[in-house]
Amino acid sequence: xxxxxxxxxxxNSPWLAFGWGLRSITQTILTIVLFVxxxxxxxxxxxxxxxLLWALCSTLFVWAGPAQIILITTLxxxxxIIQSAIAVTVSAxxxxxxxxxxxxxxxxxxxxxxxxxxxxxxxxxxLWVECHRFLPLVPRERRIAFVHGLGCGLVSVCLVAxxxxxxxxxxxxxxxxxxxxxxxxxxxxxSTARNSREVADVVxxxxxxxxxxxxxxxxSGVDIxxxxxxxxxxxxxxxxxxxxxx
Amino acid sequence: xxxxQAIGDWQALVVLFVAGVVPNQIWRMLGLWFGGGIDEGSELxxxxxxxxxxxxxxxIAQIVVEPPGALASVPxxxxxxxxxxxxxxxxxxxxxIFAGVVTGEVFMLAGKWWLG
Numbered sequence: 001x002x003x004x005x006x007x008x009x010x011x012n013s014p015w016l017a018f019g020w021g022l023r024s025i026t027q028t029i030l031t032i033v034l035f036v037x038x039x040x041x042x043x044x045x046x047x048x049x050x051x052l053l054w055a056l057c058s059t060l061f062v063w064a065g066p067a068q069i070i071l072i073t074t075l076x077x078x079x080x081i082i083q084s085a086i087a088v089t090v091s092a093x094x095x096x097x098x099x100x101x102x103x104x105x106x107x108x109x110x111x112x113x114x115x116x117x118x119x120x121x122x123x124x125x126x127l128w129v130e131c132h133r134f135l136p137l138v139p140r141e142r143r144i145a146f147v148h149g150l151g152c153g154l155v156s157v158c159l160v161a162x163x164x165x166x167x168x169x170x171x172x173x174x175x176x177x178x179x180x181x182x183x184x185x186x187x188x189x190x191s192t193a194r195n196s197r198e199v200a201d202v203v204x205x206x207x208x209x210x211x212x213x214x215x216x217x218x219x220s221g222v223d224i225x226x227x228x229x230x231x232x233x234x235x236x237x238x239x240x241x242x243x244x245x246x
Numbered sequence: 247x248x249x250x251q252a253i254g255d256w257q258a259l260v261v262l263f264v265a266g267v268v269p270n271q272i273w274r275m276l277g278l279w280f281g282g283g284i285d286e287g288s289e290l291x292x293x294x295x296x297x298x299x300x301x302x303x304x305x306i307a308q309i310v311v312e313p314p315g316a317l318a319s320v321p322x323x324x325x326x327x328x329x330x331x332x333x334x335x336x337x338x339x340x341x342x343i344f345a346g347v348v349t350g351e352v353f354m355l356a357g358k359w360w361l362g
Contacts, residue, residue, distance in 0.1 A: 029344075032344075033343055033344075036347065043315075044309075044314060044315075046315070047314050047315025047316060047317075048314050048315065050254065050258060051251060051252055051253055051254025051255075051258065052251075052252040052253075052254075053252060053253045053254055053259075054254050054258050054259060054262060057259060057262060058262055058266055061262075061263075061266070061267045062262075062266045062267055062270050063270070064270050066298075066302045066305070067266065067269070067270050068266070069302075069305055069309075070301065070302070070305050071262070071265060071266045073305050073308055073309060073314070074305075075261065075265070076314060077308070077312065077314075081261055081264055081265050082265075084261075084265040084266075085264060085265035085268075085269055087301060088265055088266055088269040088270065089269035089272070089273075090297060090298060090301055091298050091301050091302060092269050092270040092272070092273045092298075093273055093294045093295075093298055094294070094295055094298045095270060095273040095274050095277065096273040096274075096276055096277045097277070097291055097295075098277070099273070099274050099277025099278055100277045100280075103277070103278065113278065113279075116278055117275075117278065120274045120275065120277060120278040121271070121274060123274060123277075169315070169316070172316075174316050174319045175316075175319070175320075175355065175358050177315065177316030177317075178313075178316040178317045178319055178320045178354070178358075179351055179354060179355055180316075181309075181313070181314065181315060181316055181317040182317060182320075182325070182328060182350065182351060182354055183347065183351070184309060185306045185309045185310050185329065186328070186329065186332050186346060186347045186350045186351070187343065187347055188302065188305075188306050189306050189329065189332070189333070189346070190332065190333075190336050190341075190343040190346035190347060191343050192299060192302060192303070192306075193333075193336065193341065194341050194343055196299070200292060200295075200296045201295070201296070201299055203296075204295075204296040204297070204299040204300040204303065205299055205300070205303045206303075207300060207303075208299065208300030208301065208302070208303025208304050208307070209303045209304070209306060209307045210307075211300075211304070212303070212304035212307035212308060212311070213307060213311050215304070216308070216311070216312070223304070223308075224301055224304045224305060224308065225301070227300065227301075227304045228297055228298075228300040228301030228303075228304050229297055229300075230300075231296075231297075231300035231303065231304075232293065232296040232297030232298070232299065232300035232301070233293070233296070233297065235296040235299075235300065236292060236293040236296045236297075239292055239296070240289075
């Protein structure tokens with residue numbers, strides 16, 4: 001499927017543009033990565049004793065895989081609401097620059113801020129990546145509708161994946177259940193590694209992994225935050241040191 | 247699974263809202279509101295992104311080191327081995343997420359089968 005040319009009558013209504021956005025989910029490998037990731041999140045929610053409705057609501061209203069994993073894992077391992085909220089808040093800061101950089105692609109001189117609220121909600125790493133790829137092929141005045149279609153399509157895929165993963169975890173043998181749960185760390189490890197373009201990102205990822213088991217020995221209740229802030233700050237230090245020397 | 251189990255209790259949904267929904271939407275709406283004035287390459291954002299990446303890395307490590315549910319039935323060596331084997335495949339296949347995930351899964355399942 002190729003998108004119609006910019007001057008085609010196929011772009012004449014916002015509904016048609018929504019439809020093109022919806023269909024564009026078939027044009028990216030990231031849809032499959034999301035499906036697998038959310039399959040894992042559904043299974044993880046089941047095995048940490050959250051309800052199916054809870055898992056689906058987290059996908060609909062949080063719509064950020066890493067935040068959902070952090071929330072489920074920390075709450076499931078006995079952290080307080082405050083501790084989880086802090087960890088999630090810090091992980092979610094990366095949405096801020098994404099929204100800042102993606103919305104100008106959809107804005108026209110007459111666009112009102114409230115017209116962009118839903119697009120801002122749909123913004124997460126996958127949509128952000130795909131917007132940079134697809135939006136240059138979409139007429140500017142139809143981009144918001146296109147993004148709504150693309151986002152709704154991706155959310156729907158993830159809701160189905162959550163449900164499938166939840167029931168698989170409930171009904172599969174222990175070994176296959178373990179395989180579904182293992183999807184989460186693997187897909188996040190490799191998608192984060194793939195998105196790591198700068199040295200600071202790589203150092204943060206590697207140090208973050210190896211410092212966590214050390215931080216966990218302190219059993220402070222905020223182990224994830226301790227290892228995250230220490231590893232992240234060291235990674236920033238490496239970045240700063242390279243900048244100074246350059 | 248009964249209908250009531252699928253729905254769960256409302257307290258859990260309140261926790262989801264407080265610790266999950268609000269912390270995410272705050273940043274999106276701030277991005278919407280203050281869009282124009284922030285430099286994407288600013289030093290503060292570099293630090294923030296590094297800490298956010300390291301927190302996610304910690305969670306990945308937590309799932310592998312202190313596994314939840316059925317994953318706890320997999321011996322340590324197979325969980326660590328699966329992540330390591332997946333990483334090698336990921337790097338060899340020129341950063342293919344798929345190669346990494348599939349290799350890790352196959353390693354774990356083959357190991358389980360071999361150990362009996």
